[in-house]
Amino acid sequence: MDDQVEEIFRQVSDRISVEEFEARVNEKVSLMGGLCDPLTAAMLVAHELGAGEILTKIKDIRPESGAVTFTGRVVHISEVREFSRSDGSIGRVASLTVGDETGMIKVTLWDDATDLVVSGDIRVDQCLKVRGFPRLGRSGTEISIGRGCSIQEIDSDIKVRVEPLKIAEIRPDMGEISIIARVIDPGKAKEFTRKDGSKGFVRSMLLGDDTGSINITLWNDHALIDASEGDVLEVINCSSRERYGFIELQTSRYTVIRKSSSEIKYSERFTPIADLRVGEICNIAGYLTGIGELREFQRDDGTKGYVTSINVTDETGRVRVSLWGDLYRLLENADLGCRVEIMGGQVKNGWNGELEVSCGWRSRITFAPPG
Known part of the structure; x- marks a missing residue:
């Protein structure tokens, strides 16, 4: 059960066991022939159980989520700004930063909704329930408040996450990241x-x-x-x-x-070769057990490119790794049997049906003598 589905289950956990909830979610996904993802199925099951409004945690809000309802505490309020539309009319916009225990998000108020800022009905440290539409803004996912949306004060003690995110917690299209x-x-x-x-x-x-x-x-x-x-x-x-x-x-x-004077330990997580899956970005470590020939090719723009391949073996298996561009130069001081660490390779299906790892300009590769 992923985090979003688990959050929905918590809202109905007094009415159904986790095993039965998962079974009903899986059944609904199966009955709809793949037209319903687990998150949507979980929402439908919760609704059938009589759950009221399903609240979304801020960390789970994405541009493609559709209308969402969430709660949070106001951390920052901007000034109201006027702007001219293409038809000559004047619009107004203001923004809030709202947070919960999972993160923070920007909430943009348009036109009449900005009256809440002018009147002082919205205040820093106030807890709100917000219904709005997520979209991808210049600084990640944000909530747009216009027609069909609502903001209301709630009596709640919402704790805002103040500690920075860990890198593994970062997902695409997030804003307000520290x-x-x-x-x-x-x-x-x-x-x-x-x-x-x-x-x-x-x-x-x-x-x-x-x-x-x-x-x-x-x-x-x-x-x-x-x-x-x-x-x-x-x-x-x-x-x-x-x-x-x-x-x-x-x-x-x-x-x-x-x-910062903080003590930050850095460590890469490596995926065993046997656990590689097509489409994922991976880090692998092992030993150099094969070096292919260097091939030259012509790009669409007429420039020359280079590609070669190596074999990397760990205790779980072996995989072919393609090195594109100037990465072949790293092999000048590499010998068979040396230690290889590859960060940021992309797992793909190879020509022979076996998995391979493709490395380009965003990948980092190091070779070291076996030790």
């Missing part, structure tokens, strides 16, 4: 030219904690931060997205990055 992590690869700032001719900077940095690692893209002033391998950074108010199968963090002008 983490404390160690710099694994500081990267380098690169200058670029915007459409208006002005200059900007961008930098990709790899951060890690005791649950894994994640790339963060730093823009402009953030890209110029003085950070080296081993430094610990506190990153406040960034967002996440999925790109090429990887989850990564993005900064904005509202992001704060500062060095």
